[in-house]
Amino acid sequence: MESRSGKSSPEISSMENNTKQPFIIGVAGGSASGKTTVCDIITQQLQGQQIIVLSQESFYHGLSEQKLSRVHQYNFDHPDAFNTEKLLSCLMSLKCGNKASIPNYDFKTHKNVSPERKVSPSDVIILEGILVFHDPRIRELMNVKLFVDTDADVRLAHRIYRDTVEKGRDITTVLEQFSIILQYSKFVKPGYQDFIAPTKKYADIIIPWGRNNQVAIDLIVQHIKTKMGQHDICKFYSNLYVMQSTFQIRGMLTIIRDAYTTKHDFVFYADRLIRLVVENGLGHLPFKEKQVKTPTSAVYIGVEFRRETICGVSVIRSGESMENALRACCKGIKIGKILIHKDAGEGEQLIYQHLPKDIADRHVLLLDPILATGNSAVQAISLLLEKGVPESNIIFLNLISAPQGIDMVCKRYPRIKIVTAEIELGLNENCHVIPGMGDFGDRYFGTY
């Protein structure tokens, strides 16, 4: 199945015409778990992207005459049933922007037949199959991993439904197939327990499947779009650093994005996340090697940072929420402040600044939790440059960034670094970040 429609999304139009590395989505799950439905939904929802859907079943090894004569004893649910090397080389080829030749496996004869299917590189590749997470090299190539988790009884019922209602087979034949061949109890069920279920832990999202599971569908699509935005934009800007996502980080973001989170929890989880962003940002400062002697008299070759050569600058008022974390990490650090007034008619205006006198000689950690249009950031950065701070000495730390803001800042100032926890889908008509977390300052300082 291959669907092609239109061009890439308008938000990232400025990133077109660059060497494309496809975004690879893996969809795993037991036989008849609903993987195809998930792939169909993703394909429908990612309009504007070129999408190729590959099935792991295309990569079954063809059977020799000897194996064919005992086909009912052949285990199609075992990792060895697949030509994983061929799958890997096809994916690598597509990932590098080259064409790939996909085998054509005939389920009736259990042979690979000609011609193979030629596929061209695309924006998105969806690879679905029972064991697509089994091989670490294949997993490594995936940008998003989804596991469709469907109860064994439901899968069996779905399989019978699929074979009778959808494929028009006689129910007796289908049931006979199950009982005579014992395929299900001999191979499918143990195959699931031994090989498929253990790969669930690699998934970014586990989908408790049901055809009307709208919440899961929305979650999947939103997660994929977020990841795709990051993938495209990070490919384009080498000075953009998105923190490695973990379930802890996503958990914190989930709480502070939730409109019903109390002020107390908002502050608590925002502070935790800010601390991580600050620590991450500090990791981009220059260091020099330092050797120390440990209590066991061994020598440890480490590094040291020169604290006196850095300072913070917060953009009032939301940026002030990040000052404590910076102070906690760098005792006694100088922190300056900038106040920018937003006016719909006149744009952004700098109305207050208080910066360390020797700021030109320092590395500056610019603090503001939200990067939306990028206008405030551009104002703040241009002031720092006016004060003599070299562009490459500025590290802009924030929690969430809209692609439009990243685009604006990175284009104007290609040598500054941006460190962020997550990249957003975009901006709404009011220039608010989507999905966002509302007015950060109001929620953090309780002024709503």
Ligand SMILES: O=P(O)(O)OC[C@H]1O[C@H](OP(=O)(O)OP(=O)(O)O)[C@H](O)[C@@H]1O
């Ligand atoms: O990228 P931009 O479109 O310029 O928007 C980002 C700015 O908006 C937010 O501040 P806000 O105006 O909410 O002020 P506050 O921090 O005082 O709440 C945020 O803290 C940034 O400073």
